[in-house]
Every structure is written in C-alpha cells, then in structure tokens.
Amino acid sequence: MAVDMVRLLELASWRAFDVDEAGRVLAGSDESGSTQLVELSPNGRVTALTALSGAVTGRYLPGERAAIIQHDTGGNERGQLSLMRLDRRRTRPAELGDLQPLVRDPRYVHRLLDVLPGRLVYSTNRRNGVDFDVVIRSAVTGEEIVVYDGGGMVQEVVASPDSHYLALTLPGAQPMSDRILLVDTMPATADERFRPLTGLGEHTRSTHIRWLPDDSGLIVSTNADRDRTGVARLDARTGQRTWLVTSEEHDLLGWLSPDGRTLLVQTNEDGAARLALHDARTGELRRSVPLPGDGWCSFPLPAPVWSPDSRLIALSFSSPEVPGDVLVIDAEQEAPPITMTDSAAALAGERLATPTAHRVPGAEVPCFVYEPAEPTGSSVLMIHGGPEGQSVRTFNPVVQGLAAQGHTVLVPNVRGSTGYGKSWYSADDGRKRLDSVQDLAALHEWLPQLGLDPARSALWGGSYGGYMVLAGLAFQPRRWAAGVDIVGISSLVTFLENTSPYRRAHREREYGSLADDADFLREASPLTHVDEISAPLFVIHGANDPRVPLSEAEQLAEAVRRNGVECELLVFDDEGHGLAKRSNRLNAYPRALAFLTRHLI
Template sequence: MTLDITRLLELTTWRAFDVADDGRVLAGCDESGSVQLVELTDDRRTELTALPGAVTGRYLPGERAVVVQHDSDGDERGQLSLLRLDDRRTRPARLSELEPLVRDTDHVHRLLDVLPGRIVYATNRRNGVDFDVVIRSVVTGEEHVLYDGGGMVAEVSLSPDSRFAGITVPAAKPLSDQVILADTMPETGADRLREITAHDEDGRHLLPGWHADGLVVTSDAGRDHTGIARLDPRTGERTWLITSPSHDLTGRVSPNGRTLLVWAAVDGSHRPALHDAATGEHLRDLVLPTEGWCGHPLPEPVWSPDSRFAAISFSSPTAPGDVLLADTATGTCTPLTFSAAQLAGERLAEPSVHRVPARDGQQIPCFRYSPAEPDGSAVLLIHGGPESQSVRAFNPVVQAMVAQGHSVLVPNVRGSTGYGKDWYSADDARNRLESVDDLADLHRWLPAVGVDPSRAALWGGSYGGYMVLAGLAFQPELWAAGVDIVGISSLVTFLENTAPYRRAHREREYGSLATDADFLREASPLTRASAITAPLFVLHGANDPRVPLTEAEQIVEVLRANEVPCEFHVYPDEGHGLAKRSNRLDAYPKALDFLARRLG
C-alpha cells in the first residue's frame, strides 16, 4: 500500500479520558471521523456516543454514568450532558438521548471535576468574559458558586472531604499561575477565598492535587525547570518533593494522596515513574511500549478513584495513539488499543534529535525526519501555543511529507515549553520576534543536513500560523512557500477580535493593546505583507473563537491584491483547527499538493 496522506488521516487513534475502579477506561476514539466516547475493558469495546462533533467526558463516581462535554461545529461553547450507561444499549447515543445538565449555547461551560452526585464546572455566563467555578448537584440541579474572582480558571481539585478546593488561575506574568484556596461551604461567605501563592509570582502551578499535608502541584517557582512541590494551604510554604536540574517534571497525585505519577520531559518524549507522595522517593518506573509521549497535548494521565489504576494516552512516531492501563501495584502498563497494527509493514520515519546553533550562542531543539529518498527540499513545521512544544509523537502530516521526499524539521523555538522557564520566557511580549529570528537560524542550518535552502517552506497552525506568516513577511528571501492554518496575521486585530474571555489571558503573553500597540503592530505580518513574495496556502474554520476568520481574510486580501499566489480554504463547520476527518481529508491533500508544486 502507498503511504499517502489519505491513508494516514484515516487511521484510528485513541486517548484516555477517565478510568474506573474496576479498570474500565473511558476513551476517545476518532474512528467515526471525530472524537467520540468509547468504553474499553480487556476484551470489549463499547461505543457510547455518536454526536455531530468531538466530545470529551468523565465517569460520574459511584454510578454507571458519564458526564459528556460537547460543542457545536468547533465553537468551543462547551455544553454538559449526562449519559446513563446501560449494558443493554446496542448503539451509541445521539445528542437527543443525553440528559441535559448545563445547556446554554451562548456561553462556555467546561467540566473541571466530578464527585459522587456532583460536577464542578467553569462558566462565563455571568458576563461572557470572566469564568466562575460552580458545583452542581446532578440529582437536584442545585448549584452554588465556588469562585467568582474573575478571569480564566485553569484547574480545580477538591480535598478528599470536599471541604476545600485548590483552584489555579492565571497570574500577572506570562505563563504563570496563582493558587487559590476556596472553602466550599456556602455559609462561609465573603472570606471563603484565600491566596496560597502571590498574584505577581513568576511561576507555573499545574495539576493541583491533595496530600494529607497540603496541596501538591507541578511548579517552577524560583526554578528554571518544573518540579513537584507541596504547598501548605495555611501559609503557602513550599516544600520540594522531586526536582531535576536538567528536565521538566510533571506530576499528578493519586486520589488517596499516597502516590505521585511523575513524568520527565526528555527531548520531546516523556518517561513516567511512580513516587511516594509524602517523601518524593522513587518507587518504580512505568514501562511504555516504546519511547514516546504521554500527557499534554493528549489528555493528562488520570487516576481511578481508588488510586489503583492510571489511564495513560500514548503516542510515538510509529504509534498513532493508544490507551494504556497502568497498574500502580505492579508498574505494568497494559495496552488496551493497538493503533500501530494499522501500519504493519509500513516504513515510518523516526526523528533524530538535534541542537541547532542560534545567532546568540543558544541552541534550538529540533527533530529531523528524513525520507528514504530525499528530494532536497525541506518543510519546517512550527507548533502552536506558543506555550506548547513539539513532541516525538505520531503526526500524519509529517509522515506524508516525508513520504513525498521532503525533509521535515520540527523545532522548539524560543517560547516552547519542555526546556525550562528561561527558554519559554524568551519570546514574551516585546521579545516576540526573537522566536521569528530562530527560523532564520534554522534556515541557515539546512545545508548541513543536505537540504537546498532555496527549497524550504514553513507550515504551522494557530501561533504556528503566525510564525509562518511572520517568516514570509520578515524573511521573504528565505522561504519558498508557506502553509498557514488558523494563524494570526495581526497581533493587534487578533487581540481586538478574539473571544472576550480570551483577550486578557492572551495579552499576558503577547503584550497589551493599551501599552504595547506600537510593538504589536510592528511584529504583525500584516504590517509587512507587502514584502511577502512566496506563495501561501491558508486554511481556517469559520467558527474559530480563538483566531477569528478575519485574520485569514485580511492577509489573503493583501496578497491577492499584490498578485502573490494564494490558495484560501474556509470550512464552515470548524473552529480552531480541523476536528472532523472529512474536512482534513479535503484540506491536507490540497496543502501537500501545494507544497509538492512549490518545492518541486
């Protein structure tokens, strides 16, 4: 069989959303064309939902029921419904068969946690901008507001007795979080909220969980690399449990507070291990099927309520996406799905790891995928975020590019996570163009790996789309073509027109319209669009709440007026990216054909 993009896009992938005490796993499966809920056991697979768009979900503890989060055509206005699980069900549930829990399609609702008979969710229905945290009874529908302090809400974790909640919200500085303690008893009144960390502290606080002696978080406060720390809920005192001088560590504490599932970021792969939550002592490693990625951007690993099992989402360059069930008593990881079997006999490219010299003595982490028969061209694929990272996971687009003969470089430019605070902070606010300059350093390196620098293109989505447009606009002599997917063409109009609930959150990273408009305009590709000469391919979802469609329309208008070749495709039933396989099957072959023509 030919390893082409159509076949690669039609591969089924899996991810883990939740796990029950008996080892049943609530998984996401995209076999139908969008991610739907499926229940997995050792010997059985049960399809649970058949909704129009992608969904996520969690088990409701103590019941055979699932809380389903769904939206409409990628608009990200999540709605919450209940699906009662009945072993007699013979087909997956349609939307009309779900019990409404929280339905208001004008606003966003995001599931944060599940408790026996209750759910915890965030909603912006109060004013369309700020997110409140609400606890709702599934039985009576009674609600009470746990937090209404304004802004975005990242994560919530309730103490074992449900009396207190650890809440993380964005802090003042880029990619920093503040931890707030909330008393869940409504009669506590106005004094129910307490700041555990300072609003102006420079540091991440992720994945809060509870130990007998306080909150356990992943943090890099006062450090370059993230480690695992315990916070005293009364004083905010921080006690480090597990740290590394050279790798970012991320950890999730078990519901009983005794065990930490910790994974170390090592050049785009993640290595998991179990540690004692009281002392940080290493207990045992978890053995993955092969070196790869578990955790973000796939769902984070999740514990069963009794702390025996952990469900892990796994991917590697040769495994499209699988669910592993880890038994914490033995350290064994049992695959429940086998996505690599779909590619039996095929040769897939595996990346080599490089450090590319930069203009200032820094080194840019980069993965290189090399074709068996290279044609001398290259495509640089830049991740979104920017607070994210490229990882060694399966990517059908990368594999299809390699099959076409392109060398594919997947860098982690300045602003990427996974390499410490100094690196991810290097592009904040008025340093934005430092990451764009990294593209020129990568271009300069191409001859060293046998690539013709005159036949190099850029590909990226979201913030990666901004990087594509910025590369073409600020370095027009370097790039032969670009593919922009839901990208930002003007930092000014992006901040003006993005969803109101996102604006303040994104200004922390990019700069403020009130104080930095001059630089935002200077760093915008649209400002220098007249310099662009390379052909451009643009994809966008009409319902994108993050990067509005106008970002694509305005750059396309300028390029076409300047008679620069520009292909433009809009998908009316998509949001921030292409979630539906049917649209990906239409869009990506066109984009790859565009690159083949422009780099041939």
C-alpha cells in the same frame, strides 16, 4: 513503498479520559471521523457511547455507572454538559437527544473541571461573557452553588476529599504564570471565602494540582524559584512548599493517587516521556514504568488519570510510529503498562520516518529532524502553536505524509516553547516576540549542513505556528519558497481586538496589551509587512474559530492576492480552531501537500 497521505489521515487514534475501579476506561476514539466517547473493558470489548456532531470528552460520575459528557458544536468551543447513564442497554451510540441535559446554553462556554459523588464542578462565562465562575451542580436535583465569582479565566479546579475546599488556578500577572487560590465552600464569614496560596506577581507555573487525602495540602507541579518544573507539596494553611521530586536538567510533572501514597512522575527528556512511580510522602523512587518506545503520554490532552482505588492509571500514548493508544498501568504490579488499543496495527510493514534530536548551532534551538527514505533536498519546517507549547515525539500524519513525498521535515521548539525550562519559554514574551521569528532564520542557515537546498524550504504551522509562518514570509521573504498557514494570526492588533472577549486579557499577558503596546504589536504583525510577502501561500481556517477569528485569514488572503501573490484560502463552515473532522482533514491536507510539492520539487 512509503504510506500515502490519505491512508495516514484515515488512521484512528485513541485517548484516555477516565478509568474506574473495575478497570473500564472512558476513552475517546476518532474512528468515526471526530472524537467520540467509547468504553474499553478489561476483556477487550469496545462499546461506542456517543455519536454527536462535535468532539466529545467526559468523566465517570464517581460511584455510579454514569458519565458526565462535554460537547460543543462545529468546533465553537462553547462546551455543553450532559449526563449519560451507562447501566442502560443501548442498541446504538447516543445522539444529543438521548442524553440528559445538565448545563446547556449555546451562548456561553461551560467546562467540566471535576467530578464528585452525585455532583460535578464546572466553570462558565455566562455571568458576563468574559469572567469564568465556578459552580458545583447536583447531577440529581440540578441545584447549583456558585463557589467562585472573583473574575478571570479559571484553569484548573479540584475539590478536597470532603468538598469543604476547592483549589483553583488563575492566570498570574506575568506571562505563563499561575496563582493558586483556595475557596472555602462553607466560610464562617465572607472575608474567609478566598485565600491565596501563591502570589499574583510570581513568575511561576502551577499545574496538575491535587489534594492530599487529609486536606492538609496540595501536590503541585511547579517551577517556583526554579528554571525547571518539579513536583512539590504545598501546605494549605501557610503556602509553605516542600520539594518532592526535582531535576536540574528536565521538566517534571506529577499526578497524585487518590489515597495520597503514590506519585506518577513524567520526565520530559527532549520531547520524550519517561514515567516513574514515587512515594508521595518522601519523593523516593519506587520503580520506573517502561513505555513502548520513545514517545509521549498525554498527547496533547487529557492528563493521566488514577482510578478511585489508586490501583490503576489510564493514560494516552503516542510515538512517531503509534497514532494514539490507551495504556493502563497497574501501580501495584511490577509489569509494563497494558495496551488496551492497537492504533499502529494498520501501519504494520510501512516505512515511517523517525526523528533524530538536534540543537541548531548558534541559536541552540531544539529540533527534531525527520529524514525521508528518498530525500529530494527540499525541506518543510513545522512550527507548533501556543506559543506556550512543545513539539514532542508523537505521531503526526502530516509529518509522515511530507516525508513520504521526499521532504525532510524539521520540527523545532523555538524560543517560547515549553519543555525546556522557564528561561526558554519566557524568551519571546511581549516585545521579545520577533526573537523567536529569528530562530526561523537560524534554522534556514542550518539547512546546508543537513544536505538540504535552502532555496527549496517551506514553512507550515497552525495557530501561533500560523503566525510564525506568516512572520517568516514577511520578515524573511528571501528565505522561504512557500507557506501553509492553518488558523494563524495575521495581525496581533486585530487578533486581540476580535478574539473572544474571555481570551483577550489572557492573551495580552503573552503578546502585550492594546493599551500599552499597540505600536509594537502593529510592527510585529505580518499584515503590516504584507507587501514583503512574495512566496505562495496556502491558508486553512475554521469559520467558527473562537480563538483566532476567520477575519485574520480573510484579510491576509485579500492583501496577498492584491499584490499578485498566489494564495489559496480554504474555509470550513463546521470547524473551529483547527480541523477536528477527518473528512475536512482529508480535503485540506492532501491539497496542502500537493501545493508544497508543486513549489518545492
């Protein structure tokens, strides 16, 4: 018999945040109901480190038995930073009062970006609530140095080995574009403090930056002058780019070892990860790294991390049959990764749906199809958020729960999705927004070819995926039988007006600006066409959401109900942008599935 939804939601998953030279992994586990820090030892011992009210991430402090911890409250994303000593005997996981405060001001966002011996690098918007400054802080004395205050939403920051330079990425002028800026922490003159390595107007992604050990340059994953992302070396003086590993068919990402000798390269093969180790100087392939099956490493964060001695790599892995495990690769051994956790053990013997990969005829939209053991002819389309995101081959309890109830689940990567090249993720920018909504219509037209009843198909999505659900119901009202919207945007206008100030300019690059594109934003908003929505709706939102305000859900629910359309709105006072707590997922998702089954079967 197929596994039930409650059991699926109760499964624990693990993810890797850091690894030290002794092979200990600083990991996240949601066994307690939200992601808390644990330490995994090579001998199999698991030590619970934190028991905080919100989700937690962290990094080891180099050279010490200590960790820097980032935590928020109720999903509000206003990260606070604390220090935890790991060389002290504890009888229980640490609560907030047990941690040493480092950076705490609940009015603002603080993000841990890098760790150095005795120091941490973080960004904060405390100067004006909008722009993010970069600060280096001593973990011992508390002394702080502001090393960047040039404005914008700082994304990645990495310090050079001697800490003389920082490399940071900032949003470019175009959608889904980054620029790399070098910061001299000891400039001879003020004019020499900042030096751009890439241009503001380049339509280029630049991510996963790492310094070469001699400070001569950076390794970067980029699609500069290419459609597909590759791995390149960037000269720190001239900005000259030298390609190391590229593919004409797949996007690649690379992570440099601290000694500068080895690259871990991930190939994105239609939502499945393939790993290999390459020579960082020549790009030459050394060996492939086998993973447990078709799945994805780093789901969705954090990225793989090297140990300081460049021997071990810790990464997070999930597949349709694996909820989430920590794997460790020994870069010096010809051996498969060691699985330090076993999240799939609780699923032994259960019948799970596995995806088959397709391209929707005509539109060529990539799509995974999860077929249930006993199909009923109904279907649910699950659309990812972003829009700059990708649905990959990972475990999703909602997908499995839907399939267990007999629904065929279609998981597409509509226009705007990453993982399929620059031209595909740029195909919904600005005034092309509704082109991606048209992909939903193409998917609906395809349903009969899969043996599915087009009159019994629903939409499910979160964040931008929630916008797509609402847009599908508003712009294609005769196609869809129901919708589940989770923290979705109902009006692009009010979303931009009311989202956190530090996010507004960042998102206007993608959607269009209130100053220049208000007419189109209004026309592309589901709320503008709410009178067309006739399908029943189930809406879930967090009261503390700093990205998509609760008002987006409230105004939509009010307007739909005013028209006599069924709309159930669930609001969680202790959640932000999504449901981070298992107790809330256990409340919301079974109700949402029962809602769909009532309208589809």
